[in-house]
Amino acid sequence: MSILIGWGDRVRGLFANSKGPWGSGDGGGDEPPGDDGNAGPWGEPRRGRKGAINPAGNVSSLDDWLRRSRMRFGGDGGLPGRPSRSLIMWAIIAIACLWLIGTTFHSVSPGQRGVVSRFGRYSYTLGPGVSLTLPSPIDRVTKIDVENIRSVELGAGDSDDLMLTGDQNLLDIAYSVRWNIRTPELYLFQLAEPDDTISEVANSAMRAVISQVSLNDAMGDRRADIETQVTENMQRILDGYRSGIQIQGIAIKQADPPAEVNDAFKEVTAAQQDAQTYINNANAYSLQLRQKAQGEATAFDKVYEQYRLAPEVTRRRMYYETMEQVLSKVDKTIIEAPGVTPYLPLPQVQKSQSQERAQ
Amino acid sequence: MTDSIRRHPLLSGFIVLILLFIVLSSFPIVPETKQAVVVRFGKPVRILNRYEAGRPIGAPGAGISWRVPFAEQVVWIDKRVLDVDMQRQQVLSTDQRRLEVDAFARYRIVDPLLMYIRARSEAQLKEQLRPILGSEVRNELGKVSFAALLTPERQGIMQDVRTSLNRIAGQYGVEIIDVRIKRTDLPDGTPLQSAYDRMRTARQQEARSIRAQGGKQAAIIQAQADADAAQTYAASFGKDADFYDFYRAMQSYRSTFVGDTNKPVAGTTVVLSPQNDYLREFTGRSR
Numbered sequence: 001m002s003i004l005i006g007w008g009d010r011v012r013g014l015f016a017n018s019k020g021p022w023g024s025g026d027g028g029g030d031e032p033p034g035d036d037g038n039a040g041p042w043g044e045p046r047r048g049r050k051g052a053i054n055p056a057g058n059v060s061s062l063d064d065w066l067r068r069s070r071m072r073f074g075g076d077g078g079l080p081g082r083p084s085r086s087l088i089m090w091a092i093i094a095i096a097c098l099w100l101i102g103t104t105f106h107s108v109s110p111g112q113r114g115v116v117s118r119f120g121r122y123s124y125t126l127g128p129g130v131s132l133t134l135p136s137p138i139d140r141v142t143k144i145d146v147e148n149i150r151s152v153e154l155g156a157g158d159s160d161d162l163m164l165t166g167d168q169n170l171l172d173i174a175y176s177v178r179w180n181i182r183t184p185e186l187y188l189f190q191l192a193e194p195d196d197t198i199s200e201v202a203n204s205a206m207r208a209v210i211s212q213v214s215l216n217d218a219m220g221d222r223r224a225d226i227e228t229q230v231t232e233n234m235q236r237i238l239d240g241y242r243s244g245i246q247i248q249g250i251a252i253k254q255a256d257p258p259a260e261v262n263d264a265f266k267e268v269t270a271a272q273q274d275a276q277t278y279i280n281n282a283n284a285y286s287l288q289l290r291q292k293a294q295g296e297a298t299a300f301d302k303v304y305e306q307y308r309l310a311p312e313v314t315r316r317r318m319y320y321e322t323m324e325q326v327l328s329k330v331d332k333t334i335i336e337a338p339g340v341t342p343y344l345p346l347p348q349v350q351k352s353q354s355q356e357r358a359q
Numbered sequence: 360m361t362d363s364i365r366r367h368p369l370l371s372g373f374i375v376l377i378l379l380f381i382v383l384s385s386f387p388i389v390p391e392t393k394q395a396v397v398v399r400f401g402k403p404v405r406i407l408n409r410y411e412a413g414r415p416i417g418a419p420g421a422g423i424s425w426r427v428p429f430a431e432q433v434v435w436i437d438k439r440v441l442d443v444d445m446q447r448q449q450v451l452s453t454d455q456r457r458l459e460v461d462a463f464a465r466y467r468i469v470d471p472l473l474m475y476i477r478a479r480s481e482a483q484l485k486e487q488l489r490p491i492l493g494s495e496v497r498n499e500l501g502k503v504s505f506a507a508l509l510t511p512e513r514q515g516i517m518q519d520v521r522t523s524l525n526r527i528a529g530q531y532g533v534e535i536i537d538v539r540i541k542r543t544d545l546p547d548g549t550p551l552q553s554a555y556d557r558m559r560t561a562r563q564q565e566a567r568s569i570r571a572q573g574g575k576q577a578a579i580i581q582a583q584a585d586a587d588a589a590q591t592y593a594a595s596f597g598k599d600a601d602f603y604d605f606y607r608a609m610q611s612y613r614s615t616f617v618g619d620t621n622k623p624v625a626g627t628t629v630v631l632s633p634q635n636d637y638l639r640e641f642t643g644r645s646r
Contacts, residue, residue, distance in 0.1 A: 118422065119388050119422045119423040120388040120390035121390075121421035122391050122421065164543055168554070168557075169557075169558050170554060170558065186416065189416055190416075190440055192442070197442065197465075203541050203542065204463075204541050207542055207543065208513070211508075211513070211543070241537070261559045263559075264559040264560075271565070271570045271573075272569050274573060275569050275570055275576075277573075278570075278577035279573055279576050279580065285584060286580050286583065289585065289587075289588045290584055293587070293589075296595075297595035301595050301598075304602060304606075307599075307602055318605070318609050319609070322612050323612075323637050325613060327629065327637070329616060329617050330627040331627070332631060333629070334631045334633060334638070335631075
């Protein structure tokens with residue numbers, strides 16, 4: 001009995017300390033109840049937390065309770081707060097009901113599944129819609145989003161993260177993995193760190209595939225092929241773990257040579273352009289030459305057709321026309337007698353030429 | 360009874376609390392993700408929810424269980440697939456080339472009792488597995504050439520690593536599910552630089568060869584065009600070589616002495632003899 005009294009004293013001390021904050025918190029502007037308390041209504045909010053620990057006492061009417069116990073320990077033997085009892089009961093029942101409803105009805109949205117575990121053991125999976133389960137300590141429901149496709153970005157912009165290709169070159173690659181959950185219960189219970197697992201497996205699968213293709217293939221047109229292979233490899237590995245994860249796809253966003261050798265790769269591109277320029281020029285020349293040849297040949301053919309009809313006359317006509325044009329444009333000197341060396345006024349000729357040019 | 364509760368609400372509440380605690384702790388709830396070893400005064404007596412291969416999720420095992428309060432303790436051990444990362448380390452291949460390798464292993468504790476006895480806790484287990492994984496990887500990769508590490512063969516190598524690792528891990532009650540190389544890199548410094556140099560020179564070589572090929576194709580195209588033009592000319596002009604000679608001479612005179620508007624020619628002085636064919640008529644029709 002002395003232990004009991006000692007314990008009572010301790011509790012008293014405890015309540016005396018915490019009287020102030022509790023009183024102000026619960027009572028609002030009200031004074032602490034002076035007469036024997038039906039402080040029931042204020043008890044309700046506290047009940048949710050304290051009910052299990054202190055089922056007999058009405059926490060909010062602490063002062064009241066304190067006085068009562070003090071009276072009791074003082075040997076006065078007062079009357080316990082009888083009217084508050086039924087209120088407490090009702091409060092307990094109400095909270096229990098609320099709790100029951102809250103943990104029994106589960107609304108699972110269309111993209112989700114609810115994994116029900118009964119006392120920790122997997123029981124079944126809820127589909128979308130409203131479902132009923134046993135209340136909380138017995139059945140627990142974990143909602144998992146299965147439709148939502150998640151995306152992990154890997155290898156982006158990390159210069160340290162270079163991959164070795166099959167021809168022992170280095171490749172700077174950035175890609176993303178899209179995945180969703182296929183079997184929620186496996187996802188929940190099989191893997192310790194699903195997110196880490198996915199990135200590690202992706203990295204491993206990507207490196208395995210890249211190490212079997214050449215650098216040009218990886219940078220060029222075999223990307224789609226690589227993506228498919230990595231997706232398949234990842235799926236196989238993850239299925240091996242029974243992870244319940246579905247890989248939707250891999251997207252290679254960037255596959256470049258490392259920055260250190262990028263210039264050399266640009267040089268290749270430049271060379272390709274140069275080569276194309278050469279070929280284009282040659283083609284232009286070729287086209288021009290062919291057209292010219294055809295044009296000249298056709299012109300000759302036309303003239304020749306006419307020439308054949310009257311060869312001598314045509315020939316003379318062409319000769320005279322040409323000579324006329326030629327000689328009308330040039331300075332002419334006609335020397336009659338043989339053996340006379342004419343003085344050609346070359347300086348004058350050249351001067352007049354330079355004057356013409358200047359004009 | 361009710362009377363005494365009414366008289367000592369504090370005491371009875373306390374007793375109820377203690378009873379509740381004892382009852383609750385006597386029935387531990389084993390979740391799907393855990394297995395447990397029940398230890399009575401330091402001696403393992405039972406295993407709860409032990410992993411068995413191929414058993415579907417939801418099979419008996421997990422769920423509510425029991426233990427003797429105070430006397431028995433429950434040691435929780437993960438049932439899921441766990442992973443251990445190897446520290447990055449250099450591997451020397453048979454052809455004396457260095458490679459930096461990162462690997463990871465996925466494992467599952469299949470014998471929680473053995474694991475509890477040998478390693479005590481999951482963290483310690485991981486610490487013990489890590490160096491073993493490292494040395495196994497180094498040993499196995501050291502047996503193959505550099506090129507083989509980059510080929511499909513490496514899956515086979517990893518199988519060997521897994522087998523030998525499994526043999527050791529079995530002593531800890533652990534099953535290795537998978538060992539994978541996460542990355543194989545050239546070490547920093549000379550090997551990396553020489554790889555860069557090789558890539559650079561290879562590209563320069565490619566660039567030159569592309570330019571040369573372009574030049575070659577251009578030359579072929581031009582030559583073909585020349586040949587085609589020659590053929591066209593020959594087919595047309597070959598009909599009358601004599602007339603072609605005359606026709607072309609006329610064209611040539613015109614363009615040499617007259618030019619056209621785009622290309623005027625420099626002034627020319629022509630000295631003609633009266634015997635010139637063009638001036639034949641100068642002398643009258645005496646001849």
